[in-house]
Amino acid sequence: MRPSLRTRALRLSALLAAFAGVALAEPPNLVANGDFDRSLEDWERLGAVADSLWSGEDVDLDPASGSIWVRNRLLQPEFLVVRRQCIALAEPSHAYLVGASLQIDLKSVPGSGVFADFRFYENADCSGSSNGDAVVAEAPGWSLRTMTFRPEDLWFDAGSLEVTLGAFKNERSEGQASGYVDAVFAYADGLMRDGFDGGREPDRSDQP
Ligand SMILES: [Ca+2]
Numbered sequence: 001m002r003p004s005l006r007t008r009a010l011r012l013s014a015l016l017a018a019f020a021g022v023a024l025a026e027p028p029n030l031v032a033n034g035d036f037d038r039s040l041e042d043w044e045r046l047g048a049v050a051d052s053l054w055s056g057e058d059v060d061l062d063p064a065s066g067s068i069w070v071r072n073r074l075l076q077p078e079f080l081v082v083r084r085q086c087i088a089l090a091e092p093s094h095a096y097l098v099g100a101s102l103q104i105d106l107k108s109v110p111g112s113g114v115f116a117d118f119r120f121y122e123n124a125d126c127s128g129s130s131n132g133d134a135v136v137a138e139a140p141g142w143s144l145r146t147m148t149f150r151p152e153d154l155w156f157d158a159g160s161l162e163v164t165l166g167a168f169k170n171e172r173s174e175g176q177a178s179g180y181v182d183a184v185f186a187y188a189d190g191l192m193r194d195g196f197d198g199g200r201e202p203d204r205s206d207q208p
Pocket residue numbers: 035036037058059060065066067182183
């Protein structure tokens with residue numbers, strides 16, 4: 001069942017509050033055009049034009065916004081990246097909260113899904129040592145997926161964050177994997193850097 005707009009907004013607010021440790025104003029989203037309001041601007045295309053298209057299918061049913069539709073037509077089981085964005089990170093952060101809302105098309109072949117991958121790099125241009133992970137959806141209906149990265153998860157000071165979007169197939173098949181990604185976000189928790197919290201770990205106890 002689709003969560004109401006208010007429920008979804010509250011869930012994200014609760015996540016952010018738990019992440020920051022206090023109820024602060026929402027920090028800026030590091031991802032450019034993560035809501036796909038009118039276009040796929042800021043997302044570099046990789047692969048065929050027809051495999052990543054702007055869609056009016058918005059996660060919040062907002063008529064003034066949309067999402068990205070992604071497709072994988074490869075025969076082999078593989079993660080196919082169709083769009084990417086490299087974000088230079090100005091200063092090291094205590095932690096990062098990242099995520100997206102995703103759903104697959106009903107006609108997708110079994111064992112397939114769509115993903116948003118978040119990979120942190122040592123250098124500012126998405127090069128050097130890296131570490132990260134992907135959020136995925138393998139079912140129709142929007143799902144909000146989030147992850148938290150801390151310095152101990154990364155073993156280096158992150159200079160940049162690469163976000164890649166696409167679709168995957170787990171089995172060899174002639175059918176396609178396709179679906180939608182919307183509301184892509186990455187928030188930096190700069191509290192420790194700013195000296196307000198004395199190095200306290202974010203409280204995760206009240207996360208859903
Ligand atoms: Ca949107």
